[in-house]
Structure formats: structure tokens, C-alpha cells
Amino acid sequence: MTSKNTAANDATKPRILIFDTTMRDGEQSPGASMTLNEKLELATLLESMGVDIIEAGFPAASEGDFAAVSAIAAQSKSAVICGLSRSTPNDIDRCGEAVRKAARPRIHTFISTSPVHMKHKLKMGPNAVLEAVGRSVSQARNLVDDVEWSAEDATRTEFDFLCKCIDTAIASGATTINVPDTVGYSHPDEYGALIRRLIENIPNSDKVIWSAHCHNDLGLAVANSLAGMANGVRQIECTINGLGERAGNAALEEIVMAMKVRGDTLPYETHIDTSYLARASAMVSRITGFPVQYNKAIVGKNAFAHESGIHQDGMLKNSETYEIMKPEDVGVAKTSLVMGKLSGRNAFRDKLESMGYFIEGDALNDAFKRFKDLADRKKHVFDDDIIALVDEQLAAEGERIAFKRLRVVAGTEGPQTAEIDLVIDGEEKYSIARGNGPVDAVFNAIRQLVPHQAILELYQVHAVTGGTDAQATVSVRLNGDDIMATGRSSDPDTLVASAKAYLHALNKFEVRKAKRKAA
Numbered sequence: 001m002t003s004k005n006t007a008a009n010d011a012t013k014p015r016i017l018i019f020d021t022t023m024r025d026g027e028q029s030p031g032a033s034m035t036l037n038e039k040l041e042l043a044t045l046l047e048s049m050g051v052d053i054i055e056a057g058f059p060a061a062s063e064g065d066f067a068a069v070s071a072i073a074a075q076s077k078s079a080v081i082c083g084l085s086r087s088t089p090n091d092i093d094r095c096g097e098a099v100r101k102a103a104r105p106r107i108h109t110f111i112s113t114s115p116v117h118m119k120h121k122l123k124m125g126p127n128a129v130l131e132a133v134g135r136s137v138s139q140a141r142n143l144v145d146d147v148e149w150s151a152e153d154a155t156r157t158e159f160d161f162l163c164k165c166i167d168t169a170i171a172s173g174a175t176t177i178n179v180p181d182t183v184g185y186s187h188p189d190e191y192g193a194l195i196r197r198l199i200e201n202i203p204n205s206d207k208v209i210w211s212a213h214c215h216n217d218l219g220l221a222v223a224n225s226l227a228g229m230a231n232g233v234r235q236i237e238c239t240i241n242g243l244g245e246r247a248g249n250a251a252l253e254e255i256v257m258a259m260k261v262r263g264d265t266l267p268y269e270t271h272i273d274t275s276y277l278a279r280a281s282a283m284v285s286r287i288t289g290f291p292v293q294y295n296k297a298i299v300g301k302n303a304f305a306h307e308s309g310i311h312q313d314g315m316l317k318n319s320e321t322y323e324i325m326k327p328e329d330v331g332v333a334k335t336s337l338v339m340g341k342l343s344g345r346n347a348f349r350d351k352l353e354s355m356g357y358f359i360e361g362d363a364l365n366d367a368f369k370r371f372k373d374l375a376d377r378k379k380h381v382f383d384d385d386i387i388a389l390v391d392e393q394l395a396a397e398g399e400r401i402a403f404k405r406l407r408v409v410a411g412t413e414g415p416q417t418a419e420i421d422l423v424i425d426g427e428e429k430y431s432i433a434r435g436n437g438p439v440d441a442v443f444n445a446i447r448q449l450v451p452h453q454a455i456l457e458l459y460q461v462h463a464v465t466g467g468t469d470a471q472a473t474v475s476v477r478l479n480g481d482d483i484m485a486t487g488r489s490s491d492p493d494t495l496v497a498s499a500k501a502y503l504h505a506l507n508k509f510e511v512r513k514a515k516r517k518a519a
């Protein structure tokens with residue numbers, strides 16, 4: 001693993017263990033279940049990325065989950081492989097059996113400790129829960145050396161009782177103590193204070209690793225995890241893309257990048273190679289079918305995209321103006337300056353140059369104006385749209401007959417009629433004509449203003465880019481008196497593109513005819 005992309009590479013900083021639970025808590029999102037092969041593929045990537053602990057599933061849940069955890073354990077090399085189990089003997093046995101083949105197996109067992117969970121869900125009193133903690137952790141410790149114990153709903157648990165449970169878990173052999181904010185109820189100051197208070201009050205707190213497991217019901221999962229870290233947590237439980245029960249878990253990519261970008265105030269080290277983050281996000285999205293929201297931190301489509309002119313200008317001058325991390329650090333190829341109606345001239349010029357067009361002065365201003373007009377009418381302006389627009393402008397220079405305005409009556413009510421205004425040799429001319437369809441009407445109106453012998457040999461329409469607001473590119477070929485001329489034009493309105501393409505060809509036709517006459 002390279003060190004240059006790790007969250008930090010200063011060995012003097014406290015090490016934070018990254019515990020990925022995408023395949024356990026993440027899989028608990030309705031609709032996110034994964035097949036054995038998908039889990040194996042993801043586990044391979046997580047291990048290459050440097051995840052310390054992979055929670056691969058809940059072995060007692062089904063034969064399929066048991067098989068997936070077993071297979072991941074068998075193929076694992078460096079990561080700790082863990083399964084989750086209730087405090088019941090059968091769950092713990094199944095879990096121990098599933099992780100057995102891992103180079104570094106862990107059993108993670110839990111029970112609820114909050115009054116509401118104990119009373120209504122478990123229907124157990126505190127003493128019975130306390131007894132279950134001791135029994136379950138001891139049983140797990142007889143199977144493996146690495147046992148994590150979680151107090152489900154810890155943040156709504158009465159403090160003294162939580163201390164008793166944790167004390168019992170440590171005394172029974174737990175090596176990691178996890179403090180879940182199961183329902184995403186806590187906020188950073190409160191969660192940080194809880195961790196600090198637990199570590200200060202529990203006699204053997206220094207014998208275990210403290211872990212945070214935060215849910216995102218109030219959008220605070222990452223903030224709470226970081227607050228836990230500042231107060232002594234050294235393992236963070238998180239998921240790729242923040243997948244997980246309800247609103248999800250803390251997002252792995254956000255936790256890791258927060259440490260990497262803000263090493264000044266979050267002085268911790270992880271072994272995650274951050275250049276894998278985009279790939280991991282895409283893989284989880286593909287496997288689960290859950291799209292990543294466009295503005296998702298770190299891995300969203302827009303995380304390194306800029307459309308507004310002032311930001312684009314800043315980015316062209318120095319990327320630090322609007323980006324706090326480099327796209328390649330998270331595995332994104334490069335920043336994108338997206339062209340749209342808010343883009344400015346500097347970004348437009350840069351885009352043209354990147355496509356091989358070097359235009360300046362009036363030509364650039366004209367092209368920019370036409371681009372803005374197009375962007376006002378069209379949601380996404382693609383590179384091909386800009387190429388079509390500039391090509392058309394270049395072709396239009398020096399033309400005798402210029403397009404001015406078009407109005408067309410089409411549809412079933414007819415008659416299909418076109419009214420057109422052209423500027424011919426500097427003089428504005430108008431005509432109206434009917435046709436067998438709107439395109440025919442447009443061409444007839446042009447023929448009335450510029451009578452000619454050429455016949456229309458070819459008329460083709462195709463969309464430059466996708467979507468119902470795509471630009472249409474129309475190609476036409478005129479042929480007459482052994483002179484052939486082709487024309488091409490693009491516009492979101494197919495009829496306007498047709499008129500312009502016809503005129504493009506007609507201009508060439510007329511020039512060639514005049515040249516032949518003069519010769």
C-alpha cells in the first residue's frame with residue numbers, strides 16, 4: 001500500500017482503525033442486499049484500500065450470510081474479518097464458525113442497554129441484560145481472541161448502567177468496546193462528552209479499544225464520530241457512501257478525508273489509501289443499485305465540478321481557490337469545469353482551447369454570446385454542442401444569405417406554413433410558403449426568396465447529444481447544373497437547424513455558380 005494517499009503518514013499521530021460495516025449495517029438498508037460474489041468483490045477492494053476491520057455480515061441471519069462471511073474470512077489476508085451476533089449462544093457459535101478461517105477473526109456481539117429497548121424489545125430487566133453481557137462475551141472469547149462488544153442504543157442508556165455493562169464486558173474478555181448512537185440521536189458535544197466520561201469512569205478503560213458507531217438520522221454521524229475521536233475513540237465504524245439502516249451510517253470517505261485534509265486540527269493517522277475512495281463508492285453504488293447523490297461529499301458527481309463563471313475563473317487561476325483537496329487524492333481523474341448558463345468567458349475560452357479552437361476578440365465574443373443563448377435554452381451543454389456551435393459560426397462567416405428569423409405552423413391542423421426572414425446581400429427579405437410538411441414549407445419559403453435550380457438530394461437529422469432538449473444537427477446536399485454543395489447546422493429546434501443547413505449549402509452553391517459564370 002502506498003503511504004502518499006493515506007489519511008496521514010505521521011507515525012507519531014494516534015492511529016485510527018477503520019472498521020467498515022458496508023456489508024453488515026450497510027446491507028440492512030432496505031433493498032441493498034448483496035450476493036456472495038458481490039460481497040467477495042467488495043471485500044477484496046476494501047482490503048486493498050487498507051480497511052482494518054471488515055464486518056462481513058450477520059452469520060446467524062441466513063445460510064447465505066453465513067456462506068458470505070465464511071468465504072470472505074477464507075480469502076482474507078491482512079484485514080480483521082468480523083461477523084455480528086446477538087447475545088444468544090447459537091448466534092455466537094454461528095459467528096465463530098463463520099469467521100474461523102480468517103487470518104484475524106473477530107466476533108462482534110451486542111445487546112441493547114437503553115430502558116426503551118430493554119423494556120419493549122428485549123422484554124428483559126437490567127440484571128438479565130447484564131448477565132447476558134457477561135455470558136455472551138465469555139462464550140465469544142472462548143472461540144476467538146478478538147471480541148467486540150456493543151451496547152446497542154448506548155446514547156439513550158442510563159450512564160451508570162452503561163458503565164456496569166461495559167465493565168462486565170471488559171471483565172469477560174472484550175477487546176473492543178463500541179458505543180453506538182444507534183438511532184442517530186446524539187450531537188457532537190454530547191457524544192464526545194459521553195466517550196470521555198466513560199473512559200474516565202471505567203477502571204480498565206485503557207485495556208480496550210474504544211469504538212464509535214454513529215447513525216445519520218440527524219445528519220450528524222460523521223460529526224459525532226469525529227467528536228468521539230477527539231475524546232478517545234480509536235476505531236470508527238463506517239460505511240462506503242454512508243450506506244446503512246434508515247439514514248445510514250457515518251460515511252467512510254468523509255471520515256478519512258476529514259482527517260487527511262484537516263490534519264492540523266484532526267491529528268490522527270489511518271492506513272486507508274484514499275485513491276481507492278471513488279472506486280469503492282462506484283462499486284457499492286453498482287452492487288446495491290443505490291445512486292450516489294450528486295452533491296455527496298468526496299464521491300458525488302459534483303464534488304469536483306464547477307459551473308459558475310467566477311468559480312471557474314478562480315479554478316483556472318489556482319485550484320486552491322475553490323477546492324480543498326485534489327481530485328486524484330480520492331481517485332477522481334480530474335476537476336471538471338462544466339459549461340452552462342452561469343459559465344464565464346475565461347472558462348469558455350479554456351474549453352475551446354482544450355478542443356483545439358483558438359479564437360479571440362469579436363469571434364470569441366460572438367461565440368460566447370451564442371453559447372449563452374444556447375445554455376439558456378438547454379439544460380446540459382456538452383462539448384459536442386460547443387463544437388457544433390463554433391463550427392457553424394466559422395462556416396457562416398462570409399455568407400451572402402443569412403438566416404434571421406423563422407416561424408412555422410406544424411401539426412395536424414395545418415396547413416404547414418413557414419414564414420422566414422433572411423438577410424440577402426445586406427437587405428432583409430420576408431416570405432411565406434406552404435409545404436408538404438413543415439420542413440418542405442421552410443425550404444419552399446427559402447426558394448421563393450432565392451430562386452435556384454438545385455434539387456435537394458439529401459436531408460438528414462441526428463441529435464448531437466442525448467435528451468429531448470438535444471441539439472439537432474441537420475445535413476443537406478443540393479445538386480444542380482453539375483454543382484454539388486453540402487450544408488450542415490445545429491440547433492435545439494430541428495426546423496431552425498434545417499433552414500440554416502439549407503442556407504449553408506445554398507450559399508456554397510451560389511458562390512460556386514457565380515465562380516463558374518465568371519470563369
Ligand SMILES: CC(=O)SCCNC(=O)CCNC(=O)[C@H](O)C(C)(C)COP(=O)(O)OP(=O)(O)OC[C@H]1O[C@@H](n2cnc3c(N)ncnc32)[C@H](O)[C@@H]1OP(=O)(O)O
Nearest residue numbers: 058060061062085086087088110111112121122123152182
Ligand atoms: C442495531 C442493529 O443493527 S441490530 C442488527 C440488526 N440485524 C439483523 O436483524 C440481522 C438480520 N436478522 C435476522 O435475520 C433475524 O432477525 C434473526 C435471525 C437475527 C432473528 O430472527 P428470529 O429468531 O426470527 O427473531 P426476530 O427477528 O423475529 O426477533 C428478534 C428477537 O431477537 C431478540 N433480540 C434482539 N437483539 C438481541 C440481542 N442483542 N441479544 C439477544 N436477543 C436479541 C429480540 O428481543 C427478539 O426476541 P423474541 O423473538 O424473543 O421476541
Ligand SMILES: CC(C)C(=O)C(=O)O
Nearest residue numbers: 110150152153180182
Ligand atoms: C449492532 C450495533 C453495532 C449497531 O449497528 C447499532 O447499534 O447501530
Ligand SMILES: [Mg+2]
Nearest residue numbers: 025182213245
Ligand atoms: Mg448500526
